[in-house]
Amino acid sequence: MSQAIGAFQEDLKxxxxxxxxxxxxxxxxxxxxxxxxSSGTDHGSAAPVLFFGAALNTGRGTVEGTPNPVSGMIGTSANLPQTATVNDQVPMQHDFRQIYATIMQDWLCMTEVQ
Known part of the structure; x- marks a missing residue:
């Protein structure tokens, strides 16, 4: 995936x-x-969302002093139990619907429907 994203970004540039x-x-x-x-993992409740692009506000100055000072990272690393069972889930931090709504409003300048 990183090679595909890198090629895409290079084309945009x-x-x-x-x-x-x-x-x-x-x-x-x-x-x-x-x-x-069966040595696999079942579907779970949380998954990573990755944003990429030159216009993102992810520089060092933006994240210094925050709980997770990794450039571009929002959210926290999951606290996984030492004795996890097959039923334990990675906790969801951000609802994907809110992420999509934020992108549509803040990036695509759409208005919220009442």
């Missing part, structure tokens, strides 16, 4: 569009913490 495009990856299902009996 060559076209002079890098500052006006933001990309987002989202999986409609997460994975559970522990493997099941």
């Amino acid at each position: 060559l076209m002079g569009k890098a500052d006006i495009v933001t990309g987002m990856t989202f999986s409609e299902f997460g994975r559970r913490i522990k493997s099941n009996d």
Whole structure:
């Protein structure tokens, strides 16, 4: 995925569009913490959402002094139990519907429907 995103970003840069495009990856299902009996993991409640692009406000000065001073990271690392079972879930931090609503309102300048 990183190679595909890198190639996409390079193409945007060559076209002079890098500052006006933001990309987002989202999986409609997460994975559970522990493997099941078939050595796989069942669908879970949480999954990472990744945003990428030159226009994102993710510089060092933006994140210094925050709880997670990793450039571009929002949210916290999950606190996983030492004795997780196949039923334990990674806790969801942000509702994907709110993420989509924020992108539509703040990036695409759409208005909220009442």
